[in-house]
Amino acid sequence: MAECGVASRRACERIIEEGCVKVDGVVVRELGTTIDPQTQRVEVEGRRIRPEALRYLMYNKPRGVLSALSDPRGRGTLADVLPPDVGRVYHVGRLDQDSEGLLLLTNDGELAARLMHPRHEVEKTYRVTCEGDLDAAAIAEMQRGIRDEGEVLRARRVERVERGLYTVVLTEGKKREIRRLFAACGCPVRRLVRIAVGAVRLGALATGKFRDLSEAELAALRSITNV
Secondary structure, eight states, rough: OOTTSSSHHHHHHHHHHHTOOEEEEEOOOOOOOOHHHHHHTTTTTEEOOOOOOOOEEEEEEEEEETTOOOTTOOOGGGGGSSSSHHHHHHHEEOOOOOOOEEEESSOOHHHHHHHHOGGOOOEEEEEEESSSSSHHHHHHHHHHEEETTEEOOOOOOOEEEETEEEEEESSOOTTTHHHHHHHHTOOEEEEEEEEEEEEOOOTOOOOOOOOOOOOOOOHHHHHHTTT
C-alpha cells in the first residue's frame, strides 16, 4: 500500500486495522498479510490499487505557486505545472506561496513521511534576504528560540553571508517560521529560497523546472531517514 502511494507504512497499518482494505473482495485486518499484487485484487475504501513505479523529483518552485494539488480559491498549484508524464506524486512538505526553491515530490509514501517527521531532524537549508541586518545577539536568540503566537520558533543554524543575506537551517518547519523569526528581530524577509534538503541541493536547476533525483541523491535521503 505504501509503495502504491496510499500513505506511509504506519498510516497504512491503521487503514488495515480499521477494515478499509479488501483482498479479492474479503476484508483483511491482519497486519503482515502476504499477497501477490500481480494476481490478487486489492482495494482501499473501494478503490483498486496497483503497484506503481516510484518517482522522485525535485522542483524549483517559483513565487506564486501553491504547494498543493488543488485550491478552492483558484490559485495556481503544483497540479497546474506538473509534467503530464509524471503520474501521481505528492509534495514532501511545503513552501509557502511567496517562497521559492527546492521542493521534493514523490509517490513513495514511506520516504515522504520520514523526511517530514521531526524525529529524523532532516535539515532544510534556506537563503534569506531581509530588510536591515541582524546583529550577533539576534542570531543567537534565533538559535535559542523565540516565542511567537504561543509557539517556540528556533533555527538550528543562522549564518551571515553579507549584510541582509543569511543562510538558515531548520529541522522542524512551523508555519512561516523563518519569516516570523526575522520579523521578531525587526528584519522582515524580502526573499526566501530553499536551497537544500539534507544533502540534496537545488544547484543550477532553473526556476519552474523539474528533474528526477539521481541515485546518489536518493541514497542520501534514504540514509538520513533509515528507509
